[in-house]
Amino acid sequence: AQSVTQLGSHVSVSEGALVLLRCNYSSSVPPYLFWYVQYPNQGLQLLLKYTTGATLVKGINGFEAEFKKSETSFHLTKPSAHMSDAAEYFCAVSVNTGNQFYFGTGTSLTVIP
Amino acid sequence: DAGVTQSPTHLIKTRGQQVTLRCSPKSGHDTVSWYQQALGQGPQFIFQYYEEEERQRGNFPDRFSGHQFPNYSSELNVNALLLGDSALYLCASSLAGTAGNTIYFGEGSWLTVV
Numbered sequence: 001a002q003s004v005t006q007l008g009s010h011v012s013v014s015e016g017a018l019v020l021l022r023c024n025y026s027s028s029v030p031p032y033l034f035w036y037v038q039y040p041n042q043g044l045q046l047l048l049k050y051t052t053g054a055t056l057v058k059g060i061n062g063f064e065a066e067f068k069k070s071e072t073s074f075h076l077t078k079p080s081a082h083m084s085d086a087a088e089y090f091c092a093v094s095v096n097t098g099n100q101f102y103f104g105t106g107t108s109l110t111v112i113p
Numbered sequence: 114d115a116g117v118t119q120s121p122t123h124l125i126k127t128r129g130q131q132v133t134l135r136c137s138p139k140s141g142h143d144t145v146s147w148y149q150q151a152l153g154q155g156p157q158f159i160f161q162y163y164e165e166e167e168r169q170r171g172n173f174p175d176r177f178s179g180h181q182f183p184n185y186s187s188e189l190n191v192n193a194l195l196l197g198d199s200a201l202y203l204c205a206s207s208l209a210g211t212a213g214n215t216i217y218f219g220e221g222s223w224l225t226v227v
Binding site for chain 2: 032034043044045049051092099100102106
């Protein structure tokens with residue numbers, strides 16, 4: 001069975017500070033890992049994904065995430081927060097059949113000026 | 114290149130009524146999945162359609178049903194609406210055949226049951 005845990009439902013950072021959003025997963029098979037962002041009253045937009053290969057993946061808007069198999073983690077980071085980063089962030093896992101996605105409960109990011 | 118489009122964007126229904134939501138997938142995609150996102154929660158998988166058949170189903174009752182048409186568009190039907198069905202319903206499309214494919218979401222349909 002697959003599941004995703006996002007530690008911290010709310011994270012606040014100052015503008016220009018490091019952003020770190022945590023995601024841990026549980027999967028019985030090698031997972032594919034995703035981060036999506038959701039702005040108010042909108043659908044989900046892909047930030048980045050890990051399938052195979054390099055464990056450090058770079059996404060849009062300066063975000064990156066590192067797949068650590070030993071820690072079953074896929075934390076999302078950005079060196080310097082911008083006001084426009086304020087949104088809800090979802091970590092998701094899929095497995096190699098059918099593309100069914102399992103989402104975490106989300107982390108709401110607030111950026112303080 | 115049109116992305117995933119959904120209709121209607123907002124609707125209000127009464128308990129016990131039925132609702133139909135519609136989705137057109139991203140151009141070139143053949144697989145449509147539906148997700149329910151309750152307020153403050155992550156999306157929950159309802160079911161997936163490919164080649165006009167339901168291929169996978171999440172933990173949702175039979176009141177939730179769907180359909181996929183030959184042009185790959187899809188409908189989600191919910192019968193005997195309950196207050197707890199109030200949520201954002203997201204349609205996602207993808208291309209079958211490659212593991213780890215990205216799914217692309219529409220803007221969603223907000224359903225309020227009163």
